[in-house]
Amino acid sequence: xxxxxxxxxxxxxxxxxxxxxxxxxxxxxxxxxxxxxxxxxxxxxxxxxxxxxxxxxxxxxxxxxxxxxxxxxxxxxxxxxxxxxxxxxxxxxxxxxxxxxxxxxxxxxxxxxxxxxxxxxxxxxxxxxxxxxxxxxxxxxxxxxxxxxxxxxxxxxxxxxxxxxxxxxxxxxxxxxxxxxxxxxxxxxxxxxxxxxxxxxxxxxxxxxxxxxxxxxxxxxxxxxxxxxxxxxxxxxxxxxxxxxxxxxxxxxxxxxxxxxxxxxxxxxxxxxxxxxxxxxxxxxxxxxxxxxxxxxxxxxxxxxxxxxxxxxxxxxxxxxxxxxxxxxxxxxxxxxxxxxxxxxxxxxxxxxxxxxxxxxxxxxxxxxxxxxxxxxxxxxxxxxxxxxxxxxxxxxxxxxxxxxxxxxxxxxxxxxxxxxxxxxxxxxxxxxxxxxxxxxxxxxxxxxxxxxxxxxxxxxxxxxxxxxxxxxxxxxxxxxxxxxxxxxxxxxxxxxxxxxxxxxxxx
Amino acid sequence: xxxxxxxxxxxxxxxxxxxxxxxxxxxxxxxxxxxxxxxxxxxxxxxxxxxxxxxxxxxxxxxxxxxxxxxxxxxxxxxxxxxxxxxxxxxxxxxxxxxxxxxxxxxxxxxxxxxxxxxxxxxxxxxxxxxxxxxxxxxxxxxxxxxxxxxxxxxxxxxxxxxxxxxxxxxxxxxxxxxxxxxxxxxxxxxxxxxxxxxxxxxxxxxxxxxxxxxxxxxxxxxxxxxxxxxxxxxxxxxxxxxxxxxxxxxxxxxxxxxxxxxxxxxxxxxxxxxxxxxxxxxxxxxxxxxxxxxxxxxxxxxxxxxxxxxxxxxxxxxxxxxxxxxxxxxxxxxxxxxxxxxxxxxxxxxxxxxxxxxxxxxxxxxxxxxxxxxxxxxxxxxxxxxxxxxxxxxxxxxxxxxxxxxxxxxxxxxxxxxxxxxxxxxxxxxxxxxxxxxxxxxxxxxxxxxxxxxxxxxxxxxxxx
Numbered sequence: 001x002x003x004x005x006x007x008x009x010x011x012x013x014x015x016x017x018x019x020x021x022x023x024x025x026x027x028x029x030x031x032x033x034x035x036x037x038x039x040x041x042x043x044x045x046x047x048x049x050x051x052x053x054x055x056x057x058x059x060x061x062x063x064x065x066x067x068x069x070x071x072x073x074x075x076x077x078x079x080x081x082x083x084x085x086x087x088x089x090x091x092x093x094x095x096x097x098x099x100x101x102x103x104x105x106x107x108x109x110x111x112x113x114x115x116x117x118x119x120x121x122x123x124x125x126x127x128x129x130x131x132x133x134x135x136x137x138x139x140x141x142x143x144x145x146x147x148x149x150x151x152x153x154x155x156x157x158x159x160x161x162x163x164x165x166x167x168x169x170x171x172x173x174x175x176x177x178x179x180x181x182x183x184x185x186x187x188x189x190x191x192x193x194x195x196x197x198x199x200x201x202x203x204x205x206x207x208x209x210x211x212x213x214x215x216x217x218x219x220x221x222x223x224x225x226x227x228x229x230x231x232x233x234x235x236x237x238x239x240x241x242x243x244x245x246x247x248x249x250x251x252x253x254x255x256x257x258x259x260x261x262x263x264x265x266x267x268x269x270x271x272x273x274x275x276x277x278x279x280x281x282x283x284x285x286x287x288x289x290x291x292x293x294x295x296x297x298x299x300x301x302x303x304x305x306x307x308x309x310x311x312x313x314x315x316x317x318x319x320x321x322x323x324x325x326x327x328x329x330x331x332x333x334x335x336x337x338x339x340x341x342x343x344x345x346x347x348x349x350x351x352x353x354x355x356x357x358x359x360x361x362x363x364x365x366x367x368x369x370x371x372x373x374x375x376x377x378x379x380x381x382x383x384x385x386x387x388x389x390x391x392x393x394x395x396x397x398x399x400x401x402x403x404x405x406x407x408x409x410x411x412x413x414x415x416x417x418x419x420x421x422x423x424x425x426x427x428x429x430x431x432x433x434x435x436x437x438x439x440x441x442x443x444x445x446x447x448x449x450x451x452x453x454x455x456x457x458x459x460x461x462x463x464x465x466x467x468x469x470x471x472x473x474x475x476x477x478x479x480x481x482x483x484x485x486x487x488x489x490x491x492x493x494x495x496x497x498x499x500x501x502x503x504x505x506x507x508x
Numbered sequence: 509x510x511x512x513x514x515x516x517x518x519x520x521x522x523x524x525x526x527x528x529x530x531x532x533x534x535x536x537x538x539x540x541x542x543x544x545x546x547x548x549x550x551x552x553x554x555x556x557x558x559x560x561x562x563x564x565x566x567x568x569x570x571x572x573x574x575x576x577x578x579x580x581x582x583x584x585x586x587x588x589x590x591x592x593x594x595x596x597x598x599x600x601x602x603x604x605x606x607x608x609x610x611x612x613x614x615x616x617x618x619x620x621x622x623x624x625x626x627x628x629x630x631x632x633x634x635x636x637x638x639x640x641x642x643x644x645x646x647x648x649x650x651x652x653x654x655x656x657x658x659x660x661x662x663x664x665x666x667x668x669x670x671x672x673x674x675x676x677x678x679x680x681x682x683x684x685x686x687x688x689x690x691x692x693x694x695x696x697x698x699x700x701x702x703x704x705x706x707x708x709x710x711x712x713x714x715x716x717x718x719x720x721x722x723x724x725x726x727x728x729x730x731x732x733x734x735x736x737x738x739x740x741x742x743x744x745x746x747x748x749x750x751x752x753x754x755x756x757x758x759x760x761x762x763x764x765x766x767x768x769x770x771x772x773x774x775x776x777x778x779x780x781x782x783x784x785x786x787x788x789x790x791x792x793x794x795x796x797x798x799x800x801x802x803x804x805x806x807x808x809x810x811x812x813x814x815x816x817x818x819x820x821x822x823x824x825x826x827x828x829x830x831x832x833x834x835x836x837x838x839x840x841x842x843x844x845x846x847x848x849x850x851x852x853x854x855x856x857x858x859x860x861x862x863x864x865x866x867x868x869x870x871x872x873x874x875x876x877x878x879x880x881x882x883x884x885x886x887x888x889x890x891x892x893x894x895x896x897x898x899x900x901x902x903x904x905x906x907x908x909x910x911x912x913x914x915x916x917x918x919x920x921x922x923x924x925x926x927x928x929x930x931x932x933x934x935x936x937x938x939x940x941x942x943x944x945x946x947x948x949x950x951x952x953x954x955x956x957x958x959x960x961x962x963x964x965x966x967x968x969x970x971x972x973x974x
Binding site: 001002003004005006007010011013014032033034035036037038040041042044045048049050051052053056057058059060061062065076083094095096099100126127128130396 | 524525526527528529530531532550552553554556557558560561562571573574575576577578579580582583587592593595596599600615616618619620645646647648649650651893894897911912913914915916917920967968
């Protein structure tokens with residue numbers, strides 16, 4: 001037993017449901033007690049989904065506990081088949097059904113005899129895998145099923161597409177900015193002259209899956225979802241995959257170069273160097289941003305990064321390599337894939353933190369006192385408590401992380417979005433500068449209550465004018481620091497000289 | 509066309525394939541209500557994920573609740589339940605020092621038959637903190653019924669003898685203290701005489717403190733003294749329950765608590781409609797008065813006054829129809845109130861219908877329909893959401909009260925919806941809060957009124973039916 005207040009990755013069935021409900025015309029039936037269909041609420045709320053989430057429950061109640069599900073699951077499958085005519089029904093086990101140990105495969109086999117749709121049992125064990133692993137596994141399972149099915153029917157296409165083409169694997173519902181990333185990736189492929197063969201699971205029909213082998217290569221943008229399917233397609237058909245996340249200027253270029261290499265090896269003759277150069281220097285604003293004066297102010301600032309493997313690794317590299325920010329530690333909650341993370345980030349941060357205990361993360365943030373945090377919603381709340389700004393870069397996320405405006409994290413537009421996110425998360429340069437020269441953020445002793453309280457000190461005309469030139473949002477602090485300085489030295493009148501002396505003394 | 513009105517309410521029961529919250533969600537409001545409690549939900553990641561997402565931002569406020577997350581070793585009994593729970597409860601005691609730890613049993617503890625009721629007294633003796641066990645699981649219960657299981661368990665913890673010293677009794681009573689705040693002792697004694705001499709009355713149901721005060725004052729106007737409230741603000745302030753005390757429920761989902769109070773605590777239940785809406789509140793007070801032999805004063809005027817103040821909202825919904833998909837057991841009371849407001853109700857979905865506990869409420873619904881001249885609704889227990897959506901398409905009601913899983917998809921199809929969960933978290937009891945109910949009910953209509961000329965009613969493409 002474990003005392004837990006918060007979890008980063010959800011239970012296994014959430015992963016399966018994310019895959020099933022990403023596909024078009026696939027219905028998931030959960031073998032679950034009343035109330036476990038909370039997934040529908042999340043999808044309907046967070047994604048603001050207009051359609052009914054294609055997930056129903058075959059309810060496990062007291063009677064099922066006493067006598068077993070008997071006909072119930074089979075009836076629910078055949079009923080859904082008749083009502084909605086899905087292409088595929090995925091029977092989804094939950095923690096409850098895991099321990100009931102009913103023979104769900106048997107139900108699936110029996111239901112398959114009557115149902116027109118295909119019926120699959122999601123092969124995930126609640127106690128062994130989490131949401132992300134289950135999603136990866138379910139996608140792989142569905143792909144394999146439809147490849148095998150097409151092969152048996154002799155419907156498997158044998159030829160590649162004429163022009164270079166790609167399958168984009170791993171875009172899913174409730175994924176962090178997945179919709180926007182997908183659009184950006186399609187745009188990127190179009191710019192590169194690469195046809196998009198299949199995007200899955202989001203928006204794909206299972207009938208398209210037999211066409212997967214027609215692509216020249218697979219692109220797996222997220223480390224957590226799609227790797228199993230990509231490896232299967234490589235083993236089965238020799239389709240190479242590119243698993244470099246095109247997030248950040250350098251990684252996007254690396255991803256494109258890898259694509260170039262992969263398709264040239266198959267007879268294409270492309271050179272993307274000019275494209276990369278053009279995008280990097282003139283189209284994307286991120287490279288220029290790194291060079292601009294603004295970004296200078298970020299040099300050496302301390303940041304910490306926490307999230308899933310994909311986003312935490314990419315952010316760490318962007319902060320350290322592209323913006324000169326000092327990443328004190330970077331961490332992931334994908335404990336099952338920790339080695340990959342370590343390998344990716346260890347040269348870009350002082351320390352690597354692998355944990356799914358939010359308490360440990362909170363403590364590490366408090367200990368490090370970074371200028372900004374890049375994490376999940378949980379870290380955002382830690383930041384609030386410690387008064388440290390936070391940019392949200394990974395799930396778990398709330399509704400505000402499903403923006404309706406176009407906000408990809410990937411590709412060249414993604415680099416712009418990330419630059420904005422990073423810049424806005426740190427205290428703005430000018431403000432920061434002023435705070436610093438007048439004594440930093442902490443006013444240790446409060447001399448007078450209120451910002452403009454009448455004081456016994458007199459500011460002469462010049463000093464008052466000087467003070468008025470200081471932007472309003474730091475003026476109070478500057479005034480307090482100067483007055484404290486004057487009071488400490490028994491100075492009755494504050495002149496411009498005193499102001500500068502105060503500034504100097506604070507620095508000393 | 510005049511429809512032939514059925515003589516009595518019709519009851520149906522469907523498949524139970526409907527969406528609702530898991531009953532463990534009750535910890536969200538109960539830990540806030542009972543200030544010195546700590547709720548430990550003994551379950552899996554699934555339970556934790558639900559709570560984390562359902563409670564939203566509350567999670568970050570260091571709530572006095574946690575998951576005892578079961579791992580594979582717990583399921584296969586490789587780990588000793590007692591030792592594990594002891595370890596966690598000691599940690600909770602150390603970190604939070606609560607006056608009570610409430611164990612919420614879940615589906616998993618049911619299936620693996622973890623004997624929580626057996627383990628609790630032993631552990632309680634060992635660590636010195638009361639442990640209350642409530643089996644609020646999705647195998648047996650829906651949403652608000654979670655509170656029912658917790659309060660039923662709490663009922664057995666209420667002291668069974670009133671403290672001997674009268675003055676001390678006053679001190680112990682949170683509500684009395686609140687009402688007497690800042691008053692001298694003589695004034696308090698004076699005030700006691702304002703009450704009619706009647707057998708003690710204890711109310712049950714968790715309500716926000718302002719609502720507790722409002723309802724208590726409402727009864728005080730009739731000379732009725734509320735001796736206590738289950739639950740109180742603190743576990744240490746649970747009310748005394750002696751044999752022969754009167755009890756009355758304030759919420760329609762408290763049937764187990766009512767049963768426990770009657771059978772185990774030998775209390776007498778005043779079965780009344782629930783104080784939701786001015787009509788319900790009046791009927792509730794009248795029923796309590798009649799049982800305690802009191803002649804209610806000024807209730808008709810009070811009700812009329814409230815109705816008058818609601819007119820601007822009522823005129824928005826008069827003559828319109830409302831369909832309850834059913835998920836929180838408040839449905840009968842809300843439907844009754846809305847019929848009184850002039851709405852028609854073709855269907856009331858409800859997770860579970862206790863016809864005995866809700867008898868007075870059902871009777872009031874029936875008379876309300878007759879008096880308003882509208883057809884009696886069909887009450888559908890354990891509804892089937894899929895079938896309901898088909899019926900909604902057919903009936904095309906003006907408003908559907910439903911869970912969040914269906915709300916957005918229905919809105920996209922041009923059907924006005926109100927998210928049902930808000931009714932459980934808003935203040936809806938008593939005369940004072942009738943306006944809040946209508947604020948919720950009319951909100952979608954008011955919003956959609958302001959959008960109506962934009963031509964944005966249906967925002968999904970018609971899909972070809974195969």
